[in-house]
Amino acid sequence: MIEIVGLRKSFEGRIVLDDISASFEKGKTNLIIGQSGSGKTVLIKSIVGLHQIDDGAILYDGRNFIGMNSLERKNIRKEIGMLFQGSALFDYMTVEENVRFPLDMFSNMSLSEKDERVNFCLKRVNLENANQRYPSEISGGMQKRVAIARAISLNPRYLICDEPNSGLDPRTSIVIDELIREITTEYDITTIVNTHDMNSVMGIGEKIIFLHEGVKHWEGTKDEIFDSDNEVLNDFVFASELFKKIRRVHSLAKC
Amino acid sequence: MSVFFHIGRYSLFVRQIFDKPEKHGIFARLFLRDVESLGLKSIGIVAIISVFMGAVITWQTSLNIFSPLIPRFTVGLVARDSIILEFSSTIVCLILAGRVGSNIASEIGTMRVTEQIDALDIMGINSVNYLVLPKVLACVFIFPFLVVMSMGIGLLGGWLAGLLTGLVPSDDFIYGIQYIFNPFYVVYSLIKSVIFAFIISTVSAYWGYFSSGGALEVGVASTKAVVVSSIQILLFNLLITQLLLT
Numbered sequence A: 001m002i003e004i005v006g007l008r009k010s011f012e013g014r015i016v017l018d019d020i021s022a023s024f025e026k027g028k029t030n031l032i033i034g035q036s037g038s039g040k041t042v043l044i045k046s047i048v049g050l051h052q053i054d055d056g057a058i059l060y061d062g063r064n065f066i067g068m069n070s071l072e073r074k075n076i077r078k079e080i081g082m083l084f085q086g087s088a089l090f091d092y093m094t095v096e097e098n099v100r101f102p103l104d105m106f107s108n109m110s111l112s113e114k115d116e117r118v119n120f121c122l123k124r125v126n127l128e129n130a131n132q133r134y135p136s137e138i139s140g141g142m143q144k145r146v147a148i149a150r151a152i153s154l155n156p157r158y159l160i161c162d163e164p165n166s167g168l169d170p171r172t173s174i175v176i177d178e179l180i181r182e183i184t185t186e187y188d189i190t191t192i193v194n195t196h197d198m199n200s201v202m203g204i205g206e207k208i209i210f211l212h213e214g215v216k217h218w219e220g221t222k223d224e225i226f227d228s229d230n231e232v233l234n235d236f237v238f239a240s241e242l243f244k245k246i247r248r249v250h251s252l253a254k255c
Numbered sequence B: 001m002s003v004f005f006h007i008g009r010y011s012l013f014v015r016q017i018f019d020k021p022e023k024h025g026i027f028a029r030l031f032l033r034d035v036e037s038l039g040l041k042s043i044g045i046v047a048i049i050s051v052f053m054g055a056v057i058t059w060q061t062s063l064n065i066f067s068p069l070i071p072r073f074t075v076g077l078v079a080r081d082s083i084i085l086e087f088s089s090t091i092v093c094l095i096l097a098g099r100v101g102s103n104i105a106s107e108i109g110t111m112r113v114t115e116q117i118d119a120l121d122i123m124g125i126n127s128v129n130y131l132v133l134p135k136v137l138a139c140v141f142i143f144p145f146l147v148v149m150s151m152g153i154g155l156l157g158g159w160l161a162g163l164l165t166g167l168v169p170s171d172d173f174i175y176g177i178q179y180i181f182n183p184f185y186v187v188y189s190l191i192k193s194v195i196f197a198f199i200i201s202t203v204s205a206y207w208g209y210f211s212s213g214g215a216l217e218v219g220v221a222s223t224k225a226v227v228v229s230s231i232q233i234l235l236f237n238l239l240i241t242q243l244l245l246t
């Protein structure tokens, strides 16, 4: 479980996150949703310590990340797998080398154990026969899979994903979302996913936090989202005609 | 942002470079890769520039020394000292600031804007040390070789120019380049090349590392890297000359 309490972050005096408190549960896909620019990326980057926060606490299963020295932070970071918006694969390394990289850096495995682990992770994300290719030679969806494989290679306790399906077609998006959800339940890890994609919200929104202009406006589950009377949330969720229709059907069904 | 801001941040940055590498095997691999991409791949441009500059220096010198009282071998001597003292260290390093500096800044800058540096940091890796140390050591290691090579090729270019234009006979030139030769001049040039290698690699890495945004900003960072390291080279050249030769 990851908890944040009273988190504040500003850039050069401009407040980007204002007093955010939330908890992200283990074994669930916890979503942070909101428009572009609402502060989702800054929030998760603050949680993992890529941004220094102004105020607040960040607890990893009760361990306060903020009070930690650099060595303790380093140890926590080995428990975190992160998936970046643009995949952030190392472009001078092959697919296999990318997944192997955390093992090379931090494990004492033998060569054959590493091979085994790399192949296992690539198989887990359904990506075989691409081992020797470079990131620039594979599709965006495949890059995302490699990034997931790299993120899980060291058996993380926490998986943090920034817009995992940005730039992907709807079908591939669903596959990636499902993969993240399966991995979360299979290994019982705490997963946080940033998204502005309502399909993801409906697909894997087991717990949802809604950000708007750096403020948390709502939290709940994907089933509760239809019944909320929070106006800001409704503006965001029911922006498209498709979701307006779904809401109509949903309210009819309830009558 | 102010010069003082950059000086402060640069100092902290340099301190982070000299951490102990996480895994020596990986460090060695990156070092060799950088020796190749930054050093060996610069041999061509250094060779071409050296042969032409050596030729021009000799030609110009011989055209400007026309007094019958000054012996012809003086041309070889003057060309030698110009090449060894300034051309092969300062000018070649300025060229390398363009070739190597932009390479380093754009590579690291691209890694920054595509979040590859964040990916390293999140794994708990000291990204500055991991990315920059191999480059700094590769430059410091390879630049002296490039400079010595440039001296040799520059002198060869001078000899050829003298021969082909008929202005300086081969024997005179060869006598001239050996005449009252001060080996310390070579040492002085090598010291400069090491310092310039350090400046180019760290300054360029700095601009790349702290770039943000997208491809446009990486381009800006790479230009800044070349301009700032070139100016630094010129300033330090004055300073080192003052310290070592006067």
Ligand SMILES: Nc1ncnc2c1ncn2[C@@H]1O[C@H](COP(=O)(O)OP(=O)(O)O)[C@@H](O)[C@H]1O
Pocket: A011, A016, A034, A035, A036, A037, A038, A039, A040, A041, A042, A043
């Ligand atoms: N490094 C930064 N410096 C200054 N402002 C930033 C920085 N990163 C993000 N911001 C600002 O913070 C706000 C939230 O950005 P972000 O978290 O990226 O939004 P999103 O919800 O789309 O991920 C934006 O207004 C952005 O301009």
Ligand SMILES: [Mg+2]
Pocket: A040, A041, A042, A162, A163
């Ligand atoms: Mg974002």
